[in-house]
Amino acid sequence: xxxxxxxxxxxxxxxxxxxxxxxxxxxxxxxxxxxxxxxxxxxxxxxxxxxxxxxxxxxxxxxxxxxxxxxxxxxxxxxxxxxxxxxxxxxxxxxxxxxxxxxxxxxxxxxxxxxxxxxxxxxxxxxxxxxxxxxxxxxxxxxxxxxxxxxxxxxxxxx
Numbered sequence: 835x836x837x838x839x840x841x842x843x844x845x846x847x848x849x850x851x852x853x854x855x856x857x858x859x860x861x862x863x864x865x866x867x868x869x870x871x872x873x874x875x876x877x878x879x880x881x882x883x884x885x886x887x888x889x890x891x892x893x894x895x896x897x898x899x900x901x902x903x904x905x906x907x908x909x910x911x912x913x914x915x916x917x918x919x920x921x922x923x924x925x926x927x928x929x930x931x932x933x934x935x936x937x938x939x940x941x942x943x944x945x946x947x948x949x950x951x952x953x954x955x956x957x958x959x960x961x962x963x964x965x966x967x968x969x970x971x972x973x974x975x976x977x978x979x980x981x982x983x984x985x986x987x988x989x990x991x992x993x
Contacts (some may be wrong), residue, residue, distance in 0.1 A: 864885070
């Protein structure tokens with residue numbers, strides 16, 4: 835496990851809000867199917883509607899239970915040659931993004947992140963991109979500047 839930095843505690847609120855919004859969307863779809871089956875006699879929508887409502891409850895429960903697990907095992911670290919992202923314990927995932935491959939670092943924040951005064955850092959290479967969700971604006975900007983400075987230095991050194 836990398837030593838790295840944990841995300842701020844407020845990310846837990848973001849994950850819970852996101853789970854709540856997913857729950858509402860699935861519940862509305864399920865309720866729509868159920869009401870269409872009962873009010874308009876579209877009987878074929880009865881079981882899909884009930885299934886969506888059940889899926890909404892199961893998804894919400896699983897997401898809320900997994901919040902402490904996600905928080906405990908999500909870390910990031912900036913080393914001299916890579917940005918390392920690690921998540922999970924049972925399903926451990928370690929991603930190393932070589933600084934030499936970094937093309938762009940973008941800061942963004944949707945409504946849920948903004949409500950908690952957090953930002954997302956997206957690190958883009960030629961082949962893919964990776965996100966660090968939920969950093970405070972100061973930390974996110976500092977990380978963006980450090981990564982871009984290191985990427986420019988590596989590219990200047992290689993030339």
